[in-house]
Amino acid sequence: MTAPALILLAHGSSQPALTSTLHQLRIEMQQARPELNVVLAFLDHCPPSGPAVVSSLVARGVTEMVFVPLDVTHAVEVNEQATQMLDRVRAAHPQVAMTMARPLGPATDLLNVLDVRLRESLRQNHVVELDALVLSAAEAGDTRGNALIARRARQWAAHHKLPCVVAFHDGSGTGVAHAVATLRAQGRRHIAVGSFYISGDENYQSMRELALAAGVKSVSAPMGSHEFILDLMMARYVFAAMELLDAPMPAEQASEDAGHAM
Structure with missing residues (x-):
């Protein structure tokens, strides 16, 4: 068969x-x-x-x-x-x-992929210090998905011992620029964005531009293959x-x- x-x-x-x-x-x-x-x-x-x-x-x-x-x-x-x-x-x-x-x-294993892509970005941009993270996704998901994304952000924060804010690019919640502003209000200055995207489509490109304009140190590439x-x-x-x-x-x-x- x-x-x-x-x-x-x-x-x-x-x-x-x-x-x-x-x-x-x-x-x-x-x-x-x-x-x-x-x-x-x-x-x-x-x-x-x-x-x-x-x-x-x-x-x-x-x-x-x-x-x-x-x-x-x-x-x-x-x-x-x-x-x-x-x-x-x-x-x-x-x-x-x-x-x-x-x-x-938002499977747990994707945090490992996110880490790989962020380390690559930090190395390319010669970033040696971080004091905060943003986990950025293209859109909010279903009820279960949103709960899991919030959990993944907490796990990622705990793993790196850094505060982490979730951002959605579709306007359904905090956007990446607002997430960065929230962390800056807490005194954080060395912020990186982990891109919870499969591919580098228009949403990713737009998010990346907004994040860099907000002064982040690094934006990871999409998770990809x-x-x-x-x-x-x-x-x-x-x-x-x-x-x-x-x-x-x-x-x-x-x-x-x-x-x-x-």
């Missing part, structure tokens, strides 16, 4: 160069799991779209698919855009079994693929099988 296709689902960018990290993630996952169909689909801004990817897989005879959202702020619920896309492709291909995995979410992220993607895929084993057979396939049995 062929394993379900793994569709990495992400927000795109109007600038193709900014999606290079996501394409690299797909390549590395395909290299790690050559037995799987691993493809990348975007929810907005650039091709290939989710419906286009599904149509291409169907044309190749694929009948089972798992979407894995590359979203590190939602822990349980996918955003509305992803839900609507899934509804559309299910309606267009009722013969295909497909499901949406849990988002990557890392073994922890590949492992997390695979874990979400495997759990969701198991659900397909218990799912009802698509109506058209069930009808075909009944016909053969007669």
Whole structure:
């Protein structure tokens, strides 16, 4: 039995160069799991779209698919855009079994990736002293995700023995400039930003500019490709693929099988 296709689902960018990290993630996952169909689909801004990817897989005879959202702020619920896309492709291909995995979410292991990227940034910028941190994400997540992000910030602060403020770039909470101002009001002067982003899209670029304008010493690169992220993607895929084993057979396939049995 062929394993379900793994569709990495992400927000795109109007600038193709900014999606290079996501394409690299797909390549590395395909290299790690050559037995799987691993493809990348975007929810907005650039091709290939989710419906286009599904149509291409169907044309190749694929009948089972798992979407894995590359979203590190939602822990349980996918955003509305992803839900609507899934509804559309299910309606267009009722013969295909497909499901949406849990988002990557703010997993504890991502703090290790954040540390790697921040150390790289500090070294490049010759920063030798820090007295505060900002954990910056593109957007707030679901209720569980937001609670976990707050916990991750506390864990990161405790690990480095530095105060840490969470910032969201979508306006749903404290922005990065306000987070920096809050720390400066506490007397902190050597502040660095850890970027809780998968890729360097427009949101990341804008956040970085605001943080540097606020006078931070360093802004880490996006988390990008890392073994922890590949492992997390695979874990979400495997759990969701198991659900397909218990799912009802698509109506058209069930009808075909009944016909053969007669």
